Amino acid sequence: MDAEREVLDVLARNAREDIDDIAAQTGLDADAVADAIDALEADNVVHGYQAVVDWDRVDEGKIRAIAEINVELDRETGYEQVADQIAKFPAVDALHLVSGDYDFAVEVLGETMEDVSRFISEQVAPMPEVTQTVTHYIMDTYKDGGIRFEDGDDDDRLSVSP
Amino acid sequence: MRLSDRARDLPESGIRKFFELAEARDDVISLGVGEPDFSAPWAARTAAIDSLERGKTSYTSNRGMAALRERIAAHHERYDQSYDPAEEILVTTGASEAVDLAFRALVDPGDTVAVHEPTYISYGPGIELAGGEPLTVPTRAEDDFALTRESLEAAGAAEADLLVLCYPNNPTGATMTEEEYAEVAAFCRDEDLRVIADEIYSALTYGAEHASIATQPGMRERTVVVNGFSKAYAMTGLRLGYALGPSEAIDAMNRIHQYTMLSAPTTPQYAAIEALDRCDDEVAEMVDEYNRRRRLVVSRFNEMGLDTFEPGGAFYAFPDCGGDDEAFAEELLEAQGVAVVPGSVFGEGGEGHLRVSYATSMRELKEATDRIATFVEGRR
Numbered sequence: 001m002d003a004e005r006e007v008l009d010v011l012a013r014n015a016r017e018d019i020d021d022i023a024a025q026t027g028l029d030a031d032a033v034a035d036a037i038d039a040l041e042a043d044n045v046v047h048g049y050q051a052v053v054d055w056d057r058v059d060e061g062k063i064r065a066i067a068e069i070n071v072e073l074d075r076e077t078g079y080e081q082v083a084d085q086i087a088k089f090p091a092v093d094a095l096h097l098v099s100g101d102y103d104f105a106v107e108v109l110g111e112t113m114e115d116v117s118r119f120i121s122e123q124v125a126p127m128p129e130v131t132q133t134v135t136h137y138i139m140d141t142y143k144d145g146g147i148r149f150e151d152g153d154d155d156d157r158l159s160v161s162p
Numbered sequence: 163m164r165l166s167d168r169a170r171d172l173p174e175s176g177i178r179k180f181f182e183l184a185e186a187r188d189d190v191i192s193l194g195v196g197e198p199d200f201s202a203p204w205a206a207r208t209a210a211i212d213s214l215e216r217g218k219t220s221y222t223s224n225r226g227m228a229a230l231r232e233r234i235a236a237h238h239e240r241y242d243q244s245y246d247p248a249e250e251i252l253v254t255t256g257a258s259e260a261v262d263l264a265f266r267a268l269v270d271p272g273d274t275v276a277v278h279e280p281t282y283i284s285y286g287p288g289i290e291l292a293g294g295e296p297l298t299v300p301t302r303a304e305d306d307f308a309l310t311r312e313s314l315e316a317a318g319a320a321e322a323d324l325l326v327l328c329y330p331n332n333p334t335g336a337t338m339t340e341e342e343y344a345e346v347a348a349f350c351r352d353e354d355l356r357v358i359a360d361e362i363y364s365a366l367t368y369g370a371e372h373a374s375i376a377t378q379p380g381m382r383e384r385t386v387v388v389n390g391f392s393k394a395y396a397m398t399g400l401r402l403g404y405a406l407g408p409s410e411a412i413d414a415m416n417r418i419h420q421y422t423m424l425s426a427p428t429t430p431q432y433a434a435i436e437a438l439d440r441c442d443d444e445v446a447e448m449v450d451e452y453n454r455r456r457r458l459v460v461s462r463f464n465e466m467g468l469d470t471f472e473p474g475g476a477f478y479a480f481p482d483c484g485g486d487d488e489a490f491a492e493e494l495l496e497a498q499g500v501a502v503v504p505g506s507v508f509g510e511g512g513e514g515h516l517r518v519s520y521a522t523s524m525r526e527l528k529e530a531t532d533r534i535a536t537f538v539e540g541r542r
Contacts, residue, residue, distance in 0.1 A: 010454065014524070021528070024461040025454035160181040160194035160501055162283050162332075 003028055007036040008045065013146075015049040052145040062109050063137065064093070065116045068102040069124065070132040079103065082129050091119045102134070113137060168291065175283055176507035180491065184501040191530040193518045194501040196332060198396035198477070202433065203444040206395060209436035210429045218428055224420040225412075226253020226404065227431050233438040234404055241364065242377045243387065249409040252416050253426045257362045257390035257403030258284065259419070264358045264386045264405060265292035267414040268324055276322040278309045279509030280480075282332045282360070286509075289326075297322050300511035303482065306471045307336035307511070311345045320353040327375060330363035333508045333517035334480040335456075335473020340373045347378035357385040362403070363476040365394030365445055368453045370474060376406075386411050391430070393476075394445055395437045400430035452477050455520040455527055462531040463518070466538050477521045480505065487514055497540070498533040 006026040010017055019037075023030045040046040055061035071082050079097055086106060087095050094107035106124070110116040117135065125133050142149055184190050201207070225231065231247035238245060245251055254260040261284065269275060271293035277285045278299045286296045299317040301307045309327065319325065327346075329338045338346075350357055357375055364372040376385040390403025403426075405415060419425075459479045463470040468481040483490040487504035494500050505515030520527055 009450065021458060024458040025524075027457050155199065157195050157197060157199070158181065159184040159190060159192040160177060160503060161196040162175065162177050 003032055004036045004040055004045075007033055008040060011037075011040075011046065011049075052147050054141065054144075054149050056140065060111075062111060063113050063116055064141070065108045065110075065120075065138060066136045067104075067106040067108055067120055067124065068132075068134040068136075069104040069106055069130055070102045071104065071129040072131050073129065077129055082127070085127060086124065089119065089123055091116070091123075102132075108135075172287055172290070177283065177503060180495075180501065180503055180507075183492065183495055187495070187499060189499045190495070190501050191499065191522070191526050191533070192501040193520070193522060193527075193530055194503045195519050195521055197398040197521065198393060198448070199521045199523065200396040200448055202395055202397045202400065203437060203441040205440050205444075206397070206433040206437040210400070210433040213429055213432035218432060220428065222253075222425045222428050222431060224416055224425055225251065226426055227428075227435070230431050230435050230438075231404075233435055234406075237438050238389075238406065241372055241374055243374060243406060245406045246409070250412050251404060251406055252412050252419060253402070253404045253431065254390075254419065255403070255423055255426045256401040257360065257388050257392065259423060259426075260386075260388040260390070260403045260405040260415070261285070261358065261360060262288050262291075263415040263418050264388065264407075264411075265289055265294065266418050267411060268356060268358070268386070269294035270323075273323040274321060275324045275326060276314065276317065276319040276355070277326045277509075278313070278328070280307070280331075280333055280505055280512030280515070281326075281328045281508055283508060285326045285328070285360075294324070298510050300509075301334075301336070302511065303471070303515075307331060307334040307480070308338050308342050309346055310342070311349045314346065314349050319349075319355070322353075322355055324358065325350060325355045326358045326360070328360040328362075330361075330367060330372070330473075330475025331478075332363065332476055333478050333503065333505060333512065334515075335476045335478040336471075336480075337367060337370065337474035338373055338375075339370065340378075343373055343375045343378050347375055347381050350375075350384065351380050355384070357381065358388065359385055360388045362388065362390050363393050364389060366449060366452060366477060367475040368449070368456060368473075372475070383408050386415075391434050391437060395434075395441060396448065397430065397433065397437070400427075400433060402426055402430040402434050452520065455524060458524070459518060459520045459527060459531065462535070466531075466535040468516075468538065477519055479518045479520060480515050481518060482514055483516050485514065487512070487516055491516060493541075494534065494537050498537045500530045500533050500537075502534075 010022050019030050019033050022033045091108050093109040096105045098105045108116050120135050231251045235247040265288045269292040273294045274297050275289045275294045276297045276299050278301050289296045359375050376387050386407035392398040460470050463481040470481040491502050491504045503517040505512030
């Protein structure tokens with residue numbers, strides 16, 4: 001495995017690892033780790049670093065929804081152009097072109113349910129290419145970013161064993 | 163009640179003391195655990211549940227389900243080990259039962275059984291229960307705890323009838339290369355030793371592929387290989403292992419097994435089939451994670467001045483604590499609430515070392531190694 005891939009595997013698990021610890025875990029030296037991170041960022045492999053948040057545990061937390069969006073394209077307008085328009089809205093947390101019954105899966109983050117529905121009905125639905133939207137509010141999140149949302153650790157192994 | 167001399171003479175495991183010391187506190191980070199911190203792959207667990215729902219609660223064949231033995235045979239091709247599922251494989255209740263059966267099937271009263279140390283704690287008692295006499299062959303830190311012909315000769319193992327090998331090794335994490343095995347195999351052929359090779363950690367190697375003495379020339383016919391699902395598939399509590407060997411040895415082990423165990427438990431056999439069919443990717447992910455932890459732990463111990471060789475397998479590092487390992491471990495637990503196991507618990511050659519298990523989360527490993535560094539600094 002090359003250095004960038006090894007560093008990426010560590011960062012994808014925990015973006016807060018410091019350079020010395022990444023070096024220790026990968027067997028690379030600290031300079032090589034720093035270079036790999038620079039290259040990953042410069043090549044747009046790594047676009048940013050964020051916390052995986054369970055918003056349900058935050059007072060005045062956030063509402064999340066997944067909106068299915070169908071679009072109709074013409075000679076001048078492709079998926080890229082539509083995506084570019086939708087992605088510009090700050091409420092759009094993630095945007096994917098998907099296979100299947102609809103075209104875009106949009107993850108929307110808002111302060112209230114009303115915020116989210118107004119965003120979809122007033123900003124997204126009126127776009128000329130959009131033919132249909134279906135919004136699913138997320139009721140509860142059990143796992144995100146590969147991390148299971150649950151309380152504490154349930155390590156019930158014997159504390160010392162052969 | 164009057165006990166048998168055999169039971170009375172059996173010593174308490176040295177690990178017990180540390181278990182009790184660690185259990186007495188509730189703020190302990192334990193690096194003393196000899197089993198994975200992962201759970202068995204979900205697909206394997208659901209296969210076990212599904213088998214229960216379908217009422218699969220009968221005995222299996224004494225040797226284990228044929229479908230499982232076929233998969234075990236196919237799985238071991240990756241180590242160039244080739245065994246006939248009908249005649250040369252026995253599924254057991256944990257690898258521990260396979261080791262015990264091998265002793266009972268291969269050791270006569272008065273036989274000498276050479277065991278390299280430091281090593282897993284159950285071989286000596288198992289040999290004695292079978293009427294044999296253990297002969298300790300210390301391995302050396304300067305050899306990174308690999309077994310050498312020189313160590314075997316120095317310990318007088320030429321007179322032994324049988325040799326027990328455990329690589330990748332618990333507690334050292336040491337592995338053996340093909341070249342190192344060639345030397346040991348030559349000794350076994352020259353001195354006519356049979357071998358029990360406990361390879362339970364074969365899936366957990368880092369960098370180099372697992373090597374086995376059984377694939378050395380002339381060794382297959384004199385070796386029983388023990389393996390199982392506990393470490394690779396994080397299935398310790400499901401108790402499922404197996405032995406691979408020449409048909410006469412497997413047949414003898416099966417004769418004992420059919421009276422003492424009848425068959426390995428049925429539910430884990432279904433889990434194991436699924437594990438072998440579909441869980442390679444999850445094992446690879448676990449190995450990658452162990453590898454990252456291994457490098458971190460080894461580098462942190464070396465940084466704090468406790469010399470640690472790079473272990474090639476299992477999930478243990480074996481730092482040199484520079485003195486009395488029992489005192490170090492007790493004081494560390496007392497002062498910093500970190501549990502490790504003194505190397506001397508695992509026999510000769512282990513003294514002055516600590517067994518540090520990295521089968522715990524990265525976060526806990528960092529916290530624990532920080533605390534150990536503080537402790538080491540305070541002792542200076």
